Amino acid sequence: MTPPPNPVLPRTLAADLSTYADRPGIPVRINGWVHRRRRLSGLAFVVIRDRSGTAQVVVREEATLAALDGLPEETTVEVAGITSTNPQAPGGVEIVDPQFTALTDAASTPPIELWRPSITAGLPTLLDAAPVTWRHPRQQARWQLAAASLHGFRSTLDAAGFTEVHSPKIVESATESGASVFEIDYFGRPAYLAQSPQFYKQVLVGVFERVYEVGPVFRAEPHDTVRHLAEYVSLDVELGFIADHRDVVAVLRDVVAGMIASVHARAGAAVRLLDIEVPAVPAEFPLLHFREALEIAGAPADEPDLSPAHERAVGAWGREVHGSDFVVVEGYPTAHRAFYSHPEPHDPHWSRSFDLIFRGVELVSGAQRLHRYADYVQALHARGLPLEPYAAYIDAFTSGIPPHGGFAIGLERWTGRLVGVDNIREVTLFPRDLHRLAP
């Protein structure tokens, strides 16, 4: 039996040890993981890691030095000791005269050397060992950026009159998206995993006017690429009573600004540790029509979509001409966007859709949507699609859904671009893809 943690002395977080910089000699108690043991002659330094950072513990007592052999890296411990000033230690304070109490059995040797400043193992190893990989301070920092972004996303929308919703992930049909679906055995009949909350957020505009949802979406992606996952976290927004898609772009701008502000406010330590350049968000996103984007990219005027190379060219244009990491491209050809995209009324070849290009990569797709039943019927006919599979979806538009639009941000893609990694698996807690279903 492990003795219970010391009930008298409250726990101090590693990051709060610095408050003892002018108070040496005070008894303190910390909890955490043995991050690194460094044995010198007649002396050992033990770095303890907790949720707030790391603390340095200095061991000089013979018995305690011997006991360290039984406390390998990653073992969770309680350390009771005395504060001591040391400019070399994190926060300028270290703990001396320590007593260690193991809170679990000695940890097995992790497949990754978490105490090294950078992670050196290959991606398959990192992903196989995800529960341990995420303990590395640089890896933790990546997720802190994601968590801070989620907070900024919600707080911006809460302040703008949006209502948080949660839509079902098991659906009867999933015809509104072109992506492939996962099939479920639902009490003996087929059902599907939702590829997006598209239908639900549109009908909920009919209820709350302005809605958002943070939740998983599922794509049976048969492609093994660095940009696609079978399951990811989608940040969905939809709002009604808009004039056109520019109203949606304005909300997107505020949401991105709120996410970035939250990264600064809540994940400043992560930003510094990773040494990343957090983008500035302009008062308005620079905006190009799809035709202009093709011109800038030097592409033929009849291209149906922007390729990754085109997006990089647009990104470079944004930096050079506007000093902006963000560019919105609007007016993608209607025929090549989802059938529920609203065409430009005076020139329906072009749609009221847009993408947000962040540092040369598409990050967000959005649009004004069709809001009239008759327009849905016409759009499906124009694409040669039968009405019947879409009946439940488009029938909702006979009940008074206002002009509306919205967008979706992929959390992992956002974090990946912020951190500057190409493979989104590196910023996904437990990725799912064609080959990976665990951990």
Place this chain on the structure above:
Amino acid sequence: MTPPPNPVLPRTLAADLSTYADRPGIPVRINGWVHRRRRLSGLAFVVIRDRSGTAQVVVREEATLAALDGLPEETTVEVAGITSTNPQAPGGVEIVDPQFTALTDAASTPPIELWRPSITAGLPTLLDAAPVTWRHPRQQARWQLAAASLHGFRSTLDAAGFTEVHSPKIVESATESGASVFEIDYFGRPAYLAQSPQFYKQVLVGVFERVYEVGPVFRAEPHDTVRHLAEYVSLDVELGFIADHRDVVAVLRDVVAGMIASVHARAGAAVRLLDIEVPAVPAEFPLLHFREALEIAGAPADEPDLSPAHERAVGAWGREVHGSDFVVVEGYPTAHRAFYSHPEPHDPHWSRSFDLIFRGVELVSGAQRLHRYADYVQALHARGLPLEPYAAYIDAFTSGIPPHGGFAIGLERWTGRLVGVDNIREVTLFPRDLHRLAP
């Protein structure tokens, strides 16, 4: 073509019309749904509903009166008119000399009379028509309680050093829960929908110490009851470096207090409209051992669990003795809780688990969990369960997971008890059960 909304006059929300109480004669523009038309002799009242509430519009002009025939209930409209003081109108201000512009085609007649003060249709009708049902002000108010509760849940945990996480919903095996699972075709091999984030939140305690997740969980419940859904929103919390389950109960108390505070702060109008009694949250939840709970319920001492009748008796005890709508029961028999529940070290027949009884119904389950690999092996042996299917789960506990515990709150069950409805389908946006897969 609908004329575009008036770009000059900014939109006023219905709830903000009251700011014109001392400014009659001002032009305003509102957007919303035709909630109700009431035709009198030479006069009509039109109630417009938007996300903030309702506004009254008075029509006297012949041409406009005639135009109302083309604007049935639920049609979305823009109304430009002039403010006028009227103590009978919502907020003391109504709109006169109106001009109506339809923003969509005339809405079809809803299957539910949304303008009536209460909803009278039967549950199957309400659920079939969910996208429209939720427009009823009383129904909207129910979800506003849920959304406010989510906000309070997160803000309480954010302030207490918790990190938001998102775990995968597609899993390789789902053995840690006793519930039935949904099977998926995952690129040609079987996979399952997660019944809870249990494994992930436990290993993420190994990373962030304190984590929470709001997301869907899936139960292939073959039971058709008022308390069970096949998919619901689970509010999951897990924290490390605890002394025992009482530390978890203390966090639960603060979370519930934060949810209630947020309901008051953010959904006060919904509380008033529904005329519900929001519970007070005591500084500490009254706490009973399982044995005491059985005694209070007049049940035999060898009962393995509390029945609904026992829970009602415990709830009555909490109200009578402590004036509390909440009671925590701790120490359920170890053999009847999940195998990862931590037994009481000095008397392992009882576990360090607990339930929160809210108004006589179990709302939350929680526990200290096992944190040692050897204890997991022993717990599985004691239940006659093979190790192999649990290997991936329990292996994580060789890597240094601190003493920890957590709980989960079902959002729909919480909202249902708050509102006082027995069937949780009435507070679920789009419920999924044995028979229902749409809308």
